[in-house]
Amino acid sequence: MTITSPTTPDVTSSQTPRVRDVRAEHHREARGIGETKPRVSWRTETTAVNWRQRAYELEARDANGDLIGVTGRLKSDASLLQPWPFRPLTARERVAVRVRVWSDDERVSDWSDPLDIELGLLEPSDWTARVITPDRDEDFTTPQPCPLLRREFDAQPGVTHARLYITAHGVYEAHLNGQRVGDHVLAPGWTSYDTRLRYQTFDVTPLVRTGRNALGALIGDGWYRGRLGFGGGRRNLYGQHLALLAQLELTYADGRVERVVTDESWRASTGPILAADLYDGETYDARREAPGWTQAGFDDGAWHAVRVTSRDLATLVAPDGPPVRRIEERPPVRIFTSPSGKTLVDFGQNLVGWVRFTVRGEAGRTITLRHAEVLEHGELGTRPLRFADATDRYTLKGEGAETYEPRFTFHGFRYAEVEGWPGELTPSDLVAVVVHSDLERTGWFECSDSLVNKLHENVVWGMRGNFLDVPTDCPQRDERLGWTGDIAAFAPTATFLYDVTGFLTSWLADLTADQRDDGAVPAVIPHVLNETLPAAAWGDAATIVPWALYERTGDAHVLERQFDSMKAWVTYVHGRAGETLLWDRDFQFGDWLDPAAPPTNPAAGRTLPSVVATAYFARSAELVANAAHVLNRAEDERAYRALAADIRAAFAREYVTTSGRVLSDSGTAYALALQFALLPTPEQRARARRRLQEVVRENGYLISTGFVGTPLICDALCDAGNVEAAFRLLLQRECPSWLYPVTMGATTVWERWDSMLPDGSINPGEMTSFNHYALGAVADWLHRRVAGLAPATPGYRRLDVRPLIGGGFTFARARHVTPYGEARVAWRVHDGQVELDVVVPPNTTARVTLPATGNVLDVGSGHHTWTQAVPSNADRPVLSLDSDLDALLSVPGAYDAVRDLVARHSADHVDPFKRALRSSIVGANLRRAVWGVPHRDALLEKLTAALDALNTREDAST
Known part of the structure; x- marks a missing residue:
């Protein structure tokens, strides 16, 4: 070395x-x-x-x-x-x-x-502005034209700085003297509005003029009164009236302060936005524009009055995280005609945002854009959108070049259908605008497998699209809700890829605000469903997300803020479990979207819901104890540590045999039992590790887990000493697997393992999304274990560098901007050696486990490199008819080759062949797997020739 x-x-x-x-x-x-x-x-x-x-x-x-x-x-x-x-x-x-x-x-x-x-402004007394709303009649059952509000004022010479404090019931866009204020979109965002309403602070000093000025804002329905929820959703969940609160403060050189505030002196009207809904899109008639309405001297005599409405100003809060912004633009990669004659645009990436276009045409012509994530049989695949129209409409005013982009909606899409375009549509006419919370990127990963790299890129894009002010499940259909189960699964991945501290701190404040008095946590935050649906792994976001933030940031304040909420959730579950400590009642999502579940019942997976629920009960009790330890709350720590131990004992008595078999006998059941320390004896743990390996192998190293098991199973396999099994699970390309969507052209992570079927048709289930980040939680394993970059202490003050070499990878690398600076880990295998390259940020240390020998070293900050000899590939198996599944998978391409050969020989026998080869029965091998196939001898000859070719190729490469 x-x-x-x-x-x-x-x-x-x-x-x-x-x-x-x-x-x-x-x-x-x-x-x-x-x-x-x-x-x-x-x-x-x-x-x-x-x-x-x-x-x-x-x-x-x-x-x-x-x-x-x-x-x-x-x-x-x-x-x-x-x-x-x-x-x-x-x-x-x-x-x-x-x-x-x-x-x-x-x-x-x-x-x-x-x-x-x-x-910003800290107390209600800091506000002299009042909340105003247009004084007009509206039909609250359907989207209404977006109101415009304005007021003129005079500014004296000598303004040194000017600040605009502003928020709305709805989403707003502010203008001062004809200039847009700031670059936020969909502000003030979505919070639990009844208890928390964000306001924003803008420096508008450059926009203020000496003399006459005009301040204005337009408001859209947004989350406040727009349609929310699935099955058609509901409107007006937070209120019926859109409203504005704005306070412009002008500070002069002599110290004087003048305020221009929302009050009864403002005037209101409607403009070109005839309707704007997050699900359905925006309808804009440029003929109804009012040029100059945000400039001084505009005649608003035909406008109508406003009235002051009530709002508890104590509920106003300054932002914790970054705003939503336009982040980047993506030009079209293809414009083409569908089989039915529709004009379609492919932007090459499933993204979230909208399309901006420039057009010339006659007044009254309407351009219609429909959006979807995928094509089905060459046409726009809109069925997964359910009740979301996802359509923008623009009517031209006919005055030369007109540029339009929506303000108060967003779409999840890769493809757009364009109708009504005058003349030929060209790539220079339009662009996709990518929109999401302006989070700082902090984590990267790359390896020698191009499909895994694409999977990781898809995880990043899925997170970007769903981190739009709140962590949503999906960005395209009639849902887009802050499902707790998704972020509970994905929080460790999210904290590596981006700085989500402020973003998730704000969301957790909403969780606390919407948590019931009995401690039950709603399934979506902010809570907008008819039912609360407190369930395991979903409600456990109350404990899991704060702990993930603490581990990755070192900020104990998040635990302090959330501690009562964490305790309340565990208390609620304790009440539901009762004296048995088994949560075996109530509705449960279970191991949601286990691929064995039917399309119409995603909760009907392999794993008993009470196994999942009781396991998470134990885990959350332990996390509360851990948080109490950090916060020096000794009494709470003792109580919850004891509760966690009692739940583990109850779990073992009810769900685990003395030999270590876990009820349900599923990958998720064993992953939970092992990763949550639910098995009391060494013998039980050893048997569970072996059985986990058998279950994964019997399933052909295909995915057999849903939301609950997927984030845990690769770690469970590695901790059980089955590193290659974890890599085989990662690298499978058949459905269901992580790489199957990649082979199908996915550019984000899908909701279902088979959201699109191999024939290119969309999954027939009513719930199908092509942009769900939860199942991308495997990226956390790639970062921590494959690349080997993990925190050994909260906040990365000490790094745990412990890379895993396997899966045929020749290199892997990760880098992460820790609170102390950028850390890097990279390893490469070549010429019989493995090189490990580590960068430790200043003021930190690292514990480094060398991959070839397992030796552990402690190092300080700086750049460190180690080179070690690795075992040669001489022990790789020579493939024959007596080879088992693991031997075939150890040679790249071998399993696919023999499977395809069997399929060509007899398509009806492919599934029986795969089941036989995966069997855990001693002696299961390729020869036995083709038992019963017609013309077996001929097939054996073909297989022998194929294996000989693979051996020759492998010998040459070795």
Whole structure:
């Protein structure tokens, strides 16, 4: 084994630490925040090896540059979420914070660039604005034209800065003097509106003019009163009237402050948006535009009055996470004509957003765009949209080039059908606009298998499309709800790929707000369904998501905020389980979308629902105990640790045999029992590990798990010592498998393992989506285990580098921007050696397990490389008719070759052949698997020739 380290440059300045990326709380944009004592974090850059911070100093200055405070040198190696050391900030206050650090060798950094922090409005008394709504009659049973609201005002000379604080009942777009305010879309987003309504803060100083000004906003239904839910959904869930709350504050050089606020002086009308619904799309008539309505001097005499409506301003909250924005644009890759003569556009990627187009035509012509994720038999596949129309309509005003894109809807689509276009549609006429929460990308993965890389890319795109203000299940049909089970499964993956701290912190606040008094957690958050549906693995998001955030960010505050909610959920389940501690009643989703479940009943999987429910009861009790330990709540820790132990004992008594067989005998049942530590004896654990391997093998290494088992099974196999079984499960291409959708051209993760059937038709089930992120939770295993980049302590202060080599991979690599800087792990196998390359961020350490020998090393920050000899491929099997399934799968392409050969010989015998080959009976091999096939001797000759060719090819490659 050789170990190399980088040569440290002689240039002294390269070892001097540099402080970068100073942040307040988890905000990338610290304007309009709600924390009066924001915790401060920073990252340090240096080429010095084994660099550790010895001390730091913080300084804060007000908007005039005057010193608020300086800490002096504080001896500490902490750089994550350090307590605010100065007086609490007040509403509207602006401060600049900077940091410098000392290293162990007493080198001191320069001061960092200042972080500008500005608070929003904190109390109801900070608002003089009132909520206003157009004073008009409306039909609340159907979408109505979007209202326009405006007011003019005068600004005196000497405005030094101007801030607009704004929110709405509905979704809004604000304008000042004809210019759009900010770049947010679908603001203020979706929260549990009755208890939490976000407002936004915008710096509009450049838009204010001396003299006459005009402030205006248009409002759409959005989530507030638009249609929500499946089966047609319901309207007006939060209220019937759209409304606006806006407060523009002008600060002058002499300190004077003038406010322009929403009140009875505003005027209202309607404009070109005749209807806007998240599910159905937007209808826009450009002939009804009112040019100049957000500019001074516009004649609003024909407009009507507004009236003040009620709102508890104590429910207003500053944002925790980033807004929804336009993120990128995707041009068409193909424009073509469908078999029925429709004009279709393929954007090459299943995405979320809308289409922007530029058109010339006569007044009154209507362009219609219909959206869908897939084609079926060459036509737009709209059946999976159910009751969502997903259609935008634009009527031209006939005045030269007209550019249109929707404001108050979004679609999940790859394809668009265009109707009514004048002349020939060309790729330069339109573009897809990708829209989602503007999260910071923090994680990447790549390996030597191109299909796995595409799977990972699909996971990323699926997350992007479904992280649109709340973590939705799907973005295209009449649903798009914050299903708790999906994010419970996916949270570890999400926290690696993107910085979702603020995003999920906000969603968890809604979970707490919508949690019932008895602790039951609704199946969707925000809660908009007729029923609560508190169920295992779904309601357990109350414990799983906070813990995942804590593990990946090191922020114990999220546990503090959610601790009562976590306890309440476990208390609720305890009440339902009763003295037996077995949750064997109530509705359960079970192992949702187990591929064995029929299309019409996704909950009817292999695993008994009470096995799933009781296992999660134990897991959540343990997570509450873990959180109590972090929070130094000793009494709670003892109580919930004991409860978890009692539930495990009850689970074992009811569902586990003395030898270690688990009721249901399914991959999910064994994965739960092993990963949640539900098996009390070593003998039971050993038997469960063996049986898990047998169950996976008997299923031909095809997927046999749903939402519950899928995130766990690869880890369970690896922990059981069956690493190759996990890789075989990953690399299967038959349906159901992770790679089957990839071979079918998927660009996102599907809801069902077979959302599209091999013949290109859409799954006949009523519930079929081509963009669901939950089953992409396997990416977490790719990051942590295959690449080997995981946190050994919360927040990655210590890394656990433990890569798995297998599956025929020749390399894998991952990188993640931790709270301390970018960490990297990469391994490559070539010429009989494995090279491991690791980058450890400054101020952190790593525990490295070398893949070839298993030796464990402790290293500090810096760049480290190890090279080791690996066993040769000489022990790879020579394939013959006596080879079993595992031997065939160990040679790339061998299993597919023999399966296809059998299919060509006798298609009716393919399924019996596969079942026989997968059998766990001793002696199951290729020769026995073709027993009973007609003209067996001829088939055996063909198989022997094929195997000889594979052996020759393998020998050559070796």
